[in-house]
Amino acid sequence: RKEVEQDPGPFNVPEGATVAFNCTYSNSASQSFFWYRQDCRKEPKLLMSVYSSGNEDGRFTAQLNRASQYISLLIRDSKLSDSATYLCVVPPGSNYKLTFGKGTLLTVNP
Amino acid sequence: DAGVIQSPRHEVTEMGQEVTLRCKPISGHDYLFWYRQTMMRGLELLIYFNNNVPIDDSGMPEDRFSAKMPNASFSTLKIQPSEPRDSAVYFCASSRREGVTDTQYFGPGTRLTVL
Numbered sequence: 734r735k736e737v738e739q740d741p742g743p744f745n746v747p748e749g750a751t752v753a754f755n756c757t758y759s760n761s762a763s764q765s766f767f768w769y770r771q772d773c774r775k776e777p778k779l780l781m782s783v784y785s786s787g788n789e790d791g792r793f794t795a796q797l798n799r800a801s802q803y804i805s806l807l808i809r810d811s812k813l814s815d816s817a818t819y820l821c822v823v824p825p826g827s828n829y830k831l832t833f834g835k836g837t838l839l840t841v842n843p
Numbered sequence: 844d845a846g847v848i849q850s851p852r853h854e855v856t857e858m859g860q861e862v863t864l865r866c867k868p869i870s871g872h873d874y875l876f877w878y879r880q881t882m883m884r885g886l887e888l889l890i891y892f893n894n895n896v897p898i899d900d901s902g903m904p905e906d907r908f909s910a911k912m913p914n915a916s917f918s919t920l921k922i923q924p925s926e927p928r929d930s931a932v933y934f935c936a937s938s939r940r941e942g943v944t945d946t947q948y949f950g951p952g953t954r955l956t957v958l
Contacts, residue, residue, distance in 0.1 A: 767946075776934055776949035777886070820886065830899055831947065835885035 735759065737823050739834035747842050750811050754837045756821030757803045766804050767822040768795055771836065777820055781806070811841045845869070847950035849935050855956045861923040864953045867916055868937030876936040876947060877910055877920050886934070892918065925957045 739756045746752050758766075765784045769777040781788055783804055787796040794807040808815055821834035848867040856862055868875045876891040890900040895912045903910070907926070912918040922929055932954050936947040 776951055778949070779946045782946075830888055830891070832888075833886040 736832045737821055737834040739821050740837050742836075743838035743840060745840045745842060746811055748811060748813060750841075751807065751809045752811060752839065753805055753807045754819055754821075754839075755803055755805050756823075756834055757801075758821075758823045759802070760823065761799075761802060763823050765824060766795075766797060767831075768804075768806050769820040769822055769833070771818045771820060773817075777833075780819070808839075811839075813841050813843060815839060816841045847935055847937055847948055849933075849950035849953050851953060852951060853954045853956075855958065856925055857958050858926055859924045860957075861921065862925045862929075862955060862957075864920040864933050864935075864955070866918045866920070866935030866950060868918070868935070869939075869948055870916070872937035872939045872948075873915070874938045874940065874945075874947075875912060875918050876938075877918070878934040878936065878949075879931045880934060880952075881931045889920070922955075925955075927957045930955055930957050 736759050740754050744752055767782050768780045770780040771777040781790055781793060781795045783795045783797050792809045796805045806819060816839055818836040818838050820836045823832050847869055850865045854862060873894050877889040878886050879889055880886045887902055889902045890910045891898055892912045895915060908922055910920045932952045934949050934952045936949045938945045938947045
């Protein structure tokens, strides 16, 4: 299994739809996880951190399944402004060497 | 507050030329990271520093790449000589340790094209 593997996408959804992305990781020692968002031709920015079983922030919910070694990101009531690439990020243990997934491209259509 | 600053934003050069990318981290952050992003390989960590000291440079592709951090507010990534396969977006990021890991704040990136 690759260190971090994401749904290849792209995802094209209408406004208001609910969409979910999955990410699997190989290092069972990883304790915390992140979702970053990257707009076209921009830098990645932190969207959510996941330290326990899950985290919710408004329309966004991140869930962690340690047994199966995957994390997911759920976006409810999608907005046009949610169009971006979503990067799954896994720190391999207690250091700063983050491993980024290749990202999932989401396009929300009017 | 000023974020991570990178320069230049765009660089076009010819194969064989030396390229120097610059980064100013967020004040107070003691970790600095250099990443490279391409369509094929995604975002890859090249090297990171803690308190100006290189900690892990295992991601540096080869001897043509070198990075320095002479002080807490400045870092450079140098490619000499450059090759077309070095064309990519190079990001600098910084963070401040709080617990095991902390949020990394990325600069706007330098888009490098080697002809």
